[in-house]
Amino acid sequence: MSASSLLLHRNLFSFTFSSANTILTKPYFATSIKSMEEAQHNLPSTDSSISESVINRNYPKPITAPPPPISKDIELNRATEASSKSILFNLTRDHILYEDEWLMAVNKPKGIYCESVLSSAPQIIVDSQLNEFHLANRLDRDTSGVMLITKSHKVAAKLVKVFTEHKVRKSYIALCIGSSSTPNWSRITVKSGHGRSKHGAWRVYGASDVGRVLPGGSFVRDMETTFEVVSANGEKTKLCEEERVIVVEEGEQELSCDGDGEKDDVVVVVRAFPRSGRTHQIRLHCQYLGIPIRGDVKYHGLYEWRGRRFEGHELHAECLSLDHPVTGDSMVVRAPLPCWAAAGDG
Structure with missing residues (x-):
């Protein structure tokens, strides 16, 4: 498969998601990851600079923000502490x-x-x-x-x-901190891409980017999670029968998750049902929805909040x-x- 056909192959198919109040049609990459890998392996070696240039110009752009600079030191300290605890x-x-x-x-x-x-x-x-x-x-x-x-x-x-x-049904519960207002949904499904950016961090990508090559030779893979709001600011939430569906696309931005860690922030407990098993999937989708998990500094969750420092993210299988x-x-x-x-x- 040539480089040009490799890049154009992703536009051949489409699919439709529907729900009680949402119908979204998005392009879908239907070629298997295996065939993509074979295609990349078979790119012409006589002009590798041209092939590399074509691929570099077409790297998909991540939707969510990279980890904040402060997260590196905090994560290192947490890893050191966990290593000591794990040994014992x-x-x-x-x-x-x-x-x-x-x-x-x-x-x-x-x-x-x-x-x-x-x-x-x-x-x-x-x-x-x-x-x-x-x-x-x-x-x-x-x-x-x-x-x-x-x-x-x-x-x-x-x-x-x-x-x-995917014959195992998994449910997680997470405590998240949103900014200013409670989510305008009680049940939502997020469909997106998942992959590593050029800096090595896991990021959310557009759903139509699934199958595209990333820096380092990996590929964007599909990722889907359904969320239900359990409570907001300690008050139980009644689930609606209607389900909202979001299909993330390149060019979009993550929903607002700016907060000052004070009184305007909203404490949201959510239950998550991942339908795929990607690395840090729930944490990434919470970041995208604007309700990062408390303590999850890598994905913009507050690690200091109301006078208390959290030593890890609050996510439970x-x-x-x-x-x-x-x-x-x-x-x-x-x-x-x-x-x-x-x-x-x-």
């Missing part, structure tokens, strides 16, 4: 949410790396002779909640397929629903909510 961490029976002979679900604490949870798992399991423990899903360092650990290679392979085919990889039975695993989720106003 030991999984206990109190962390176990579910267990059978094939797998177990644990409630990962905030500020602990997944690898430390996995490495300590054999210590609390009596019949762990196989020593074939694997993480079925991963959570960010500061994200707490449900994490699955399998006890054999075969079960791990089955769960990888289940997650890859609340529930996993799936068919058991061996028995086929439906299973739902829930983790207890952290205090900030129950209180609603921190």
